Amino acid sequence: MKLYDSKLAPNPRRVRMFMAEKGIECETAQVDIIQGENLSDDFLAINPRGVLPTLVLDDGTVLDESVAICRYLEEIQPQPALMGTDPVSKAHIEARQRHMEFDGLMGAAEAFRNSFPGFANRGLPGNAGAVDAVPELVERGKNTVQRFYERLDQALAQSEFVAGDAFTIADITALCTVDFAAGAARVPIPDDCENLKRWHAAVSARTSAAA
Amino acid sequence: MKLYDSKLAPNPRRVRMFMAEKGIECETAQVDIIQGENLSDDFLAINPRGVLPTLVLDDGTVLDESVAICRYLEEIQPQPALMGTDPVSKAHIEARQRHMEFDGLMGAAEAFRNSFPGFANRGLPGNAGAVDAVPELVERGKNTVQRFYERLDQALAQSEFVAGDAFTIADITALCTVDFAAGAARVPIPDDCENLKRWHAAVSARTSAAA
Numbered sequence: 001m002k003l004y005d006s007k008l009a010p011n012p013r014r015v016r017m018f019m020a021e022k023g024i025e026c027e028t029a030q031v032d033i034i035q036g037e038n039l040s041d042d043f044l045a046i047n048p049r050g051v052l053p054t055l056v057l058d059d060g061t062v063l064d065e066s067v068a069i070c071r072y073l074e075e076i077q078p079q080p081a082l083m084g085t086d087p088v089s090k091a092h093i094e095a096r097q098r099h100m101e102f103d104g105l106m107g108a109a110e111a112f113r114n115s116f117p118g119f120a121n122r123g124l125p126g127n128a129g130a131v132d133a134v135p136e137l138v139e140r141g142k143n144t145v146q147r148f149y150e151r152l153d154q155a156l157a158q159s160e161f162v163a164g165d166a167f168t169i170a171d172i173t174a175l176c177t178v179d180f181a182a183g184a185a186r187v188p189i190p191d192d193c194e195n196l197k198r199w200h201a202a203v204s205a206r207t208s209a210a211a
Numbered sequence: 212m213k214l215y216d217s218k219l220a221p222n223p224r225r226v227r228m229f230m231a232e233k234g235i236e237c238e239t240a241q242v243d244i245i246q247g248e249n250l251s252d253d254f255l256a257i258n259p260r261g262v263l264p265t266l267v268l269d270d271g272t273v274l275d276e277s278v279a280i281c282r283y284l285e286e287i288q289p290q291p292a293l294m295g296t297d298p299v300s301k302a303h304i305e306a307r308q309r310h311m312e313f314d315g316l317m318g319a320a321e322a323f324r325n326s327f328p329g330f331a332n333r334g335l336p337g338n339a340g341a342v343d344a345v346p347e348l349v350e351r352g353k354n355t356v357q358r359f360y361e362r363l364d365q366a367l368a369q370s371e372f373v374a375g376d377a378f379t380i381a382d383i384t385a386l387c388t389v390d391f392a393a394g395a396a397r398v399p400i401p402d403d404c405e406n407l408k409r410w411h412a413a414v415s416a417r418t419s420a421a422a
Binding site for chain 1: 260266268270274275276277278280283286287299301302303305306309310313314333335339340342343345346347348351354355358370396
């Protein structure tokens with residue numbers, strides 16, 4: 001299989017980190033989203049949606065969407081389990097993973113995409129054509145990130161990791177979200193979010209965080 | 212278990228339809244999103260995120276996010292399989308399900324939420340506080356829906372259902388998206404989308420579509 005990756009973007013990092021936790025390696029190719037390589041004819045011939053990461057299996061199956069790629073990897077190599085092991089844990093982890101996406105990552109993406117000059121007419125990700133940035137979304141996105149930090153801090157006062165006592169895919173999505181939000185979207189982790197800072201230091205220290 | 216439901220919203224319909232396909236029934240309670248019951252103290256005490264659907268298990272576990280709820284139901288009652296049966300089909304169906312959400316449902320929600328007068332200060336779903344609607348997003352959302360229809364039509368020229376030859380959760384998300392987009396978001400299915408219309412008629416005729 002071959003992973004089409006993009007080093008600076010948060011979604012490909014989710015898959016790289018998931019693979020590193022599993023100890024899975026494969027051929028990779030870099031596609032520069034900032035330069036618009038994901039919208040080149042060459043890449044659209046591989047994935048018409050124009051999004052990264054994209055995993056192409058040996059049988060030619062094209063999988064995009066980070067979580068779907070992680071699902072495939074979890075199925076072919078169940079250990080260490082990152083997506084749950086029984087009906088309740090699988091559903092709870094999936095819910096927490098989606099909370100990280102919808103309550104956090106989408107806000108950070110909204111703040112970044114609508115303020116970054118290079119995306120002035122790329123207001124939506126992937127192959128959506130020319131879409132103007134919407135300046136009002138920058139503040140809205142930053143406010144979403146602020147709420148996200150506060151709620152994640154509260155949740156991490158109750159448990160070691162995002163979805164309970166074990167490291168899971170929800171922590172991967174959360175770490176990639178926090179680092180993207182604090183970096184590209186320019187909303188630093190608040191000083192008083194002690195639980196979030198404790199978790200962030202611990203998760204950032206994992207070997208997979210550097211993948 | 213008990214399902215907190217909201218009859219007019221697209222996400223609760225996804226879970227009702229999934230349950231109907233499985234033949235699963237449970238106690239339900241209606242929560243009126245339009246009237247803001249999802250933001251009442253009573254409901255926030257059950258789910259602080261303030262979103263529907265919400266499933267409360269007998270052990271007290273609270274699951275929100277439609278797909279996480281469906282995951283639980285698929286795990287406790289695998290037949291009929293709606294989320295795949297092997298690594299490739301599970302991942303492919305998950306990817307297609309997410310395409311329906313990100314490429315379609317989010318656009319329809321954007322068009323509806325930012326134009327519906329009752330949501331003038333509820334620009335984000337759930338318990339996000341007062342957030343002004345952004346009028347520019349109405350047209351952007353409608354354009355997203357238009358692209359979604361055209362691409363779904365192309366995909367349905369290649370296969371009977373959204374993720375291949377079998378009815379899956381991707382069809383449920385797609386049907387709930389199309390009906391919400393054509394209704395609340397006011398973007399009718401284009402006349403020339405023959406494959407989409409063929410699929411829509413077939414899927415709408417399933418008993419579960421009325422759940």
